[in-house]
Amino acid sequence: MKRSEAVFVFVMTLLAFGLSASGQQTTVTSLPPASSVAATSQPGTVPGLRFETIASGIHLIWTPRHEAKVVVAEFSTFVALIEAPFDDRTVRDILAELRARFPKKPLRYALHSHHHDHSINAVDPLLVAGAQIVTSGYNLDQLLTATADEALLRSRVVLVDDRFEIADQTNRLRVWLLKQGRGENQWLVPTAEYMVFDFPDQQVLVSGCMYNKPLTYHEVVNQRKPSLLKFIESHGLKVRTIVPTNTSSAGGFEDVCTMQMLQDTLEQGIKPEEVSKRFGAMTAIEMRDRLDAIVEEFKTKTPRSFDLMVCSSQLLRDGFPDHSIVLLDAAIKLFPSDPWPAFESGVRLWELGRTPEAEERWKTALALAKDSNEREDMERTIGEKRVMVK
Numbered sequence: 001m002k003r004s005e006a007v008f009v010f011v012m013t014l015l016a017f018g019l020s021a022s023g024q025q026t027t028v029t030s031l032p033p034a035s036s037v038a039a040t041s042q043p044g045t046v047p048g049l050r051f052e053t054i055a056s057g058i059h060l061i062w063t064p065r066h067e068a069k070v071v072v073a074e075f076s077t078f079v080a081l082i083e084a085p086f087d088d089r090t091v092r093d094i095l096a097e098l099r100a101r102f103p104k105k106p107l108r109y110a111l112h113s114h115h116h117d118h119s120i121n122a123v124d125p126l127l128v129a130g131a132q133i134v135t136s137g138y139n140l141d142q143l144l145t146a147t148a149d150e151a152l153l154r155s156r157v158v159l160v161d162d163r164f165e166i167a168d169q170t171n172r173l174r175v176w177l178l179k180q181g182r183g184e185n186q187w188l189v190p191t192a193e194y195m196v197f198d199f200p201d202q203q204v205l206v207s208g209c210m211y212n213k214p215l216t217y218h219e220v221v222n223q224r225k226p227s228l229l230k231f232i233e234s235h236g237l238k239v240r241t242i243v244p245t246n247t248s249s250a251g252g253f254e255d256v257c258t259m260q261m262l263q264d265t266l267e268q269g270i271k272p273e274e275v276s277k278r279f280g281a282m283t284a285i286e287m288r289d290r291l292d293a294i295v296e297e298f299k300t301k302t303p304r305s306f307d308l309m310v311c312s313s314q315l316l317r318d319g320f321p322d323h324s325i326v327l328l329d330a331a332i333k334l335f336p337s338d339p340w341p342a343f344e345s346g347v348r349l350w351e352l353g354r355t356p357e358a359e360e361r362w363k364t365a366l367a368l369a370k371d372s373n374e375r376e377d378m379e380r381t382i383g384e385k386r387v388m389v390k
């Protein structure tokens with residue numbers, strides 16, 4: 001079937017079942033490389049940025065900060081940008097890179113997965129560049145707080161309620177809106193509304209912060225990872241490559257993941273439900289008696305406190321707050337220079353009314369903070385907790 005140039009399709013009703021059942025005809029025009037994207041990336045035209053083409057019509061730009069990169073979808077007469085992280089300066093640099101790389105192709109669309117600052121935080125430079133902002137109702141409410149020109153933003157918004165597609169004869173980009181929840185057609189996404197993007201011809205999925213793969217091991221299986229796989233499978237998406245936008249190899253993560261990596265992570269990563277069930281079967285005192293053994297056990301399984309903190313949250317959700325604090329104590333012992341287990345432990349202890357212990361933990365966390373930004377983040381939350389109790 002011949003596609004006319006720039007066909008924009010709003011699909012207001014749920015066509016997902018028809019799409020997966022009918023087996024869409026996708027022609028694989030180019031297969032992305034399976035790995036080594038970082039090794040071949042080249043300096044950007046703008047100092048500090050890096051640029052890489054990973055498949056026909058799909059490019060990555062790395063920002064100077066390790067916690068974000070963006071995806072450029074190239075069409076015959078324009079480009080679309082997925083993600084606009086952090087601040088005006090970062091976004092203006094990305095826009096300058098786009099102008100240098102694609103001088104004859106204006107930025108027509110800016111899309112973003114959700115409202116975290118590694119996804120979008122500075123909307124005005126995009127408006128100045130003339131882009132339409134592809135977002136959802138919930139996320140628009142967040143964007144309205146970040147713009148100096150509310151009327152202009154409202155006039156440039158493309159609101160996605162379910163699906164949206166941007167296509168011409170050279171490329172096809174599909175936008176899928178995922179709503180948070182445990183019901184039918186709801187997903188365990190990080191924010192109330194969340195968009196993922198796929199390029200069906202190149203079999204590339206842009207997943208925002210739904211899945212990250214550290215270079216040397218498999219991260220904990222938090223809820224969003226199996227939910228992402230379920231979404232891909234239930235919609236019959238053909239995916240070979242997954243692009244996380246909130247991590248990079250400079251920060252110790254794969255720049256570009258494969259579908260196989262996601263499947264391996266779900267098999268090999270620490271599973272919080274299993275950890276919670278095992279520790280929940282003993283008393284918190286018994287668990288504390290085994291603290292050294294627990295530290296030894298996790299030492300072989302993960303090099304980062306994050307995995308234990310996710311398991312600790314699961315214990316809390318399962319009704320074991322005292323156990324969750326013991327597991328955070330294991331994380332404090334295992335990662336003595338990491339402030340976050342102590343900070344989180346302070347939050348839990350405060351919520352349990354164990355105020356002096358909470359203050360002690362926060363004191364430790366603040367002393368370990370790596371810079372003033374991290375310290376201010378902690379102080380803000382601590383301040384909110386103190387106010388809430390009064």
Ligand SMILES: [Zn+2]
Nearest residue numbers: 114116190209
């Ligand atoms: Zn995020």
